[in-house]
Amino acid sequence: MAYPDFVRDNLSFLLVGNNATTASILHLLKSSWFSDAQVTVAVSLEDATVRCASSPADLILLDLETLGAQARERIQQTSQMLAALPTLILCNESEEELAQELIQIGIQGLLSKEALNPILFSQILYQALKQIKYQSRSEQRINELFDTTRRLECALDNTLVSVEQLHQYAAVLESILNAIPDAVVFADPERRVCRVNSVFSDVFCCHPIDVLGRTIQHLYETPANYHHQAEQHHQPKADSSIRVHEERYRRQTGEIFIGETIGTVVKSRAGKPLGHLDIIRDLSDRKQAEQTIQRSEMLNRALLGAIPDRIVWMKLDGTYLNVEGQTLAGTHHFLDNTICDYLPEAHAQQKLQHAQRVLQTGEPAEYERLMTCQGQTRYEEVRIVPCDSESVLVLVRDITARKRSALALAASEARYRALYLKTPVMLHSIDHQGRLISVSDYWLQKLGYAREEVIGRKSAEFLTTASQQYAQQVVLPKYFETGSCTDIPYQIVTQTGEVLDVLLSATAERDAANNVVRSLAVMVDVTERNQAVAALQASEARFQTFMDNSPALAFIKDADSGEFLYVNRPFEQFFQIAATEIVGKTDLDWLPPAAAAQNMQNDQTVMQLGQPLQLQESVPDAAGNDQDWLVSKFPYQDLDNQRFLGGVALNITAQKRLEQDLYNEKELAQVTLDSIGDAVISTDARGCVNYLNPIAEAHTGWSQAEAQGRPLTDVFIILNEYTRSPVDNPVDQVLAEGIIVGLANHTILIAKDGSERSIEDSAAPIRNSAGEIIGTVLVFHDVTEARRLSKQLTWQATHDELTGLFNRRGFEAQLAELLVTVDSPSVLCYLDLDQFKLVNDTCGHAAGDLLLQQVTDSLNNQVRITDVVARLGGDEFAILLRQCSLEFARRIANLMCQSIREQRFVWGEHSFAVGVSIGIVEITPETRSLTTVLAAADAACYAAKEAGRNRIHVYRTDDLVLSRQRDEQQWCLRIDQALEAHRFQLYHQPIAQVDKIDGARTHTELLVRMLGEQGKIIPPMAFIPAAERYHRMSKIDEWVILHFLAELSTRESPLDMLYNINLSGASLSDEEFLTFLRAQLTQKSVDATKICFEITETAAISNLQRVTTFMKSLKQLGCQFALDDFGSGMSSFRYLKQLPVDYIKIDGDFVQKLNEPVNQAIVQSICSIGQAMDVQIVAERVENLTTAAQLKALGVDYVQGYGIARPSPFVSI
DSSP states (O other), X not given: OOOOTTOOTTOEEEEEOOSHHHHHHHHHHHHSTTTTSEEEEESSXXXXXXHHHHSOOSEEEEEGGGGGGGHHHHHHHTHHHHHHSOEEEEEOGGGHHHHHHHHHTTOOEEEEGGGOOHHHHHHHHHHXXXXXXXXXXXXXXXXXXXXXXXXXXXXXXXXXXXXXXXXXXXXXXXXXXXXXXXXXXXXXXXXXXXXXOHHHHHHHTSOGGGTTTSBGGGGBSSHHHHHXXXXXXXXXXXXXXXXXXXXXXXXXXXXXXXXXEEEEEEEOTTOOEEEEEEEEEXXXXXXXXXXXXXXXXXXXXXXXXXXXXXXXXEETTSBEEEEEXXXXXXXXXXXXXXXXXXXXHHHHHHHXXXXXXXXXXXXXXXXXXXXXXXXXXXXXXXXEEEOSSSEEEEEEEEOHHHHHHHHHHHXXXXXXXXXXXXXXXXXXXXXXXXXXXXXXXXXXHHHTOOHHHHTTSBGGGGBOXXXXXXXXXXXXXXXXXXXXXXXXXXXXXXXXXXXXXXXXXXXXXXXXXXXXXXXXXXXXXXXXXXXXXXXXXXXXXXXXXXXXXXXXXXXXXXXXXXXXXXXXXXXXXXHTOOHHXXXXXXXXXXXXXXXXXXXXXXXXXXXXXXXXXXXXXXXXXXXXXXXXXXXXXXXXXXTTXXXXXXXXXXXXXXXXXXXXXXXXXXXXXXXXXXXXXXXXXXXXXXXXXXXXXXXXXXXXXXXXXXXXXXXXXXXXXXXETTTOOBOOOHHHHHXXXXXXXXXXXXXXXXXXXXXXXXXXXXXXXEEOTTSOXXXXXXXXXXXXXXXXXXXHHHHHHHBOTTTOSBOHHHHHHHHHHXXXXXXXOEEEEEEEEESHHHHHHHHOHHHHHHHHHHHHXXXXXXXXXXXXXXXXXXXXXXXXXXXXXXXXXXXHHHHHHHHHHHOEEEETTEEEEOEEEEEEEEEOTTOOOHHXXXXXXXXXXXXXXXXXXXXXXXXXXXXXHHHHHHHIIIIIHHHHHHHHTTOEEEEEEEXXXXXOTTSOOOEEEEEEEEEOTTSOEEOXXXXXXXXXXXXXXXXXXXXXXXXXXXXXXXXXXXXXXXXXXXXOHHHHTOHHHHHHXXXXXXXXXXXXXXXXXXXXXXXXXXXXXXXXXXXXXXXXTTOEEEEEEETSSTXXXXXXXXXXXXXXXXXXXXXXXXXXXXXXXXXXXXXXXXXXXXXXXXXXXXXXXXXXXXXXXXXXXXXXXXXXXXOEEGGGO
């Protein structure tokens, strides 16, 4: 237990008593704040005297009953001892007079035994100990002060003490005074204030200057108080003893307080009075606490008397110790009896069991019991609380009336709750915050929730957003004003997300302040009703919409009178007559007599037959022009048996006119088919030939007469060009599926005479007006020459012309195919010739080409027929060893190294030893990335060269990591640094008109060069591959755009100058780059028509849709586009028509080898396509004027290359 701050943990009490009260006091001590204190019991006053002499107690508790009849005499004998010891008197009301006398001789206080309880007892002990402690501290401080004063007097009498020492002593005295926590006042013999400490200002709320030199009379409440104190010790005859008394003082604020005053006369060593010293302690808090304790004691007494329960103090065995309360007050004959004397056995045992459990757990217990006494039954509530280790306090209350009321209320609530919960209506109630406090079962059933999932949630949470807004803005303001609402349409959302339409009615309950405290609501589900109404309205709307938008004219007539009852909008529009003008009229009222008579006759026929009829009628339009109508008329009657005639009329005037036109068109189609350049064959629904046009006759070798009626498979024989197996006839599929079908690739047609030709065709169904297939039409044309040229282009696109091996594109396609289908290990070998550059530099390119051809022969001799050998470029080769182990591949690679090393290359008088470095990478089923495999092989080959050349190196994972790190650190870092340091430089290379090569330059291509750290020009092929591989091209493109536009804005360029700017594939695929580019062109106010962006064919085809969008966006600003490296891919012609280009730049490989007939044919073909598409043709890598002349003859418009002009810095334009 935590004691107050002034109480030691080893407190000791001496209890003087020898009666029944002694045990009660001991129990109270154990239940009070001081349960851990040491308690000693003395049976008599003499015994207590002896014990205090040997071991003084902190507090003596003296029970006056212990002193007996001679209490007054015995106290007088021991008054000095009792006054010197901290003593607290325990007395009854009859002993209070004697107790007051003890207070006069110095006893600390008294305590009435009738009102003892643990809390009050603890508070009284606390105040007594507190007073003892404060008094002890005050006396101690006075004694310390006197000791210090005497020491100072001695010091002053000592002549050897210096003035400096006196000042030190004065400072010490001043510190002591200020350290005292009470107000200290020193006055001279005339009672004028000479000195006060710092606490004085806090106690009296004034500054020391306000009191110094004044008498202390103004500190007291009244002059009487002042004079009373003067009589105590402010007189010449007063001695130096310390007196403690209480006095009433006045603060400067006017507030009165009681102060405990410790005063004495201060004298010199000679006994001369020097003044008066008072230490004043503010007792306001202590007095207030004492008053609180007194009020608490009175309240406790009143509460004990007012408790309506029977209170029983009972031992664990059931013996009564005391009985207090309303029913049994004053009946002391219960003492020492047991509960078994008054309670039935079952109730007695029940109470004893609860009492035992209370003492075991230390927790109170409550239970109810049903008692029968004198023929009457009553309910009682029993509460048992622990008193000490052997007894409990029992409170018994009669709750019969309350219990019966509760049972009746519970039954009533159960009936109403059952009615509330089970009613087949959605009911709920909410509190003033809108939170659900109850819902009916039907409410939960409709919304699909459990009750615990919704109680406490706001009812608005189950409304749709629109309903929440409607409630907040419209319904609730009026509801809070009127207190009710009826049939409010809301939409609520079930747990599954279904929306229900409901009508809500609610009423509000208000408190005395007219505030809404609860709302009761009922909701009716009208979802199905609303759906039915909506469906009916929608059906009527659909019908009306259908009728008003139908191409047919609709009407309803009264069958008996022939009067119109309804016409739709097309009827009104066609005849230019409003429905209001025709309803109620007959045909005779608005039609010519002949037309009206015809219609009325038809109406009668339909009604007589009683079934629908389809008729043709002639009714003129509003202008009087005859119109032909196909009219469907039908009879019907309603529930009232009223007969009606309905009709729908279609205008077939135009259809009849078209019937004649159809014949004319058929004749025209026949002539057209005979004249077109494609072969056309038509069949009937059985697949038999019924028509061949002249071109079809020529291609198949069958005449119209010979083929007529024959199955198509007899006339149109087709095979696969490579497998020579028959190809499914497309007409059969058309007849079976009714779709347009094209021939498979690589199809050839076998003519009647056995000749062959490559064809492309498509077949489509021919349908009648009912949509039925009545035949097919087959259209095909001869593509023999185009396919031959395509094969040649395909071979050139995938093969190296010098060696006949696969080139990089073809090899990557083979490798990609293997990576998809690999199921067993294969090996990739990457070869790089050693000393090849020496051969080229020494003997020229012709010698280098011959060496490459010899190396190719050597490699082909070392591999299997299933392996793939490729020249990737320059002196780099690659070999794909299919289904080959790593060890076997190592042996093959060693043989290759040995074979090439032993082979001497001789050119004229020169002889060279050539070697090869080979990197080997194993390909497993887990290998999926083509780029990763090639990079690994390249890294392994590089490692072989680094290790001394002319050797093999097998790739390991750590080699690839080192290679990538080295590459990234070298090129990526250098590119990034060059961009930051602006170490890029714009170059340009002019593009000349082929017929004005020496004329003024009006067209140029922008190029970019990187400057090394030492200022050396780095060619693009050194850093562009790394930039493309590691995603730096977009940044380089942005640098080019920004610096070109900045340069262009500061110079005057020719009005007709056109600048070509290269864009990478990465930039073309970057949407942010397009935004950047458009913004720059707009902000710089540049004439966009002077800019032509070059894109490579590969970049365009790889992301055709996005590139097309990119080009169209910039062409809107006036920019032009050139397609670079055209012809390097096999798909060039196929995609060219989809790209909005202005220039085509022929791949330089074709130009450099223009002397070859095939390349001349390709260039001429490209020029022909450019002329057809109105696109200018540019040839690059033109090394001399002879080549330029050849290109001009082939139809090229512009030329570019070292033979025209070399690249130079852009500033030189």
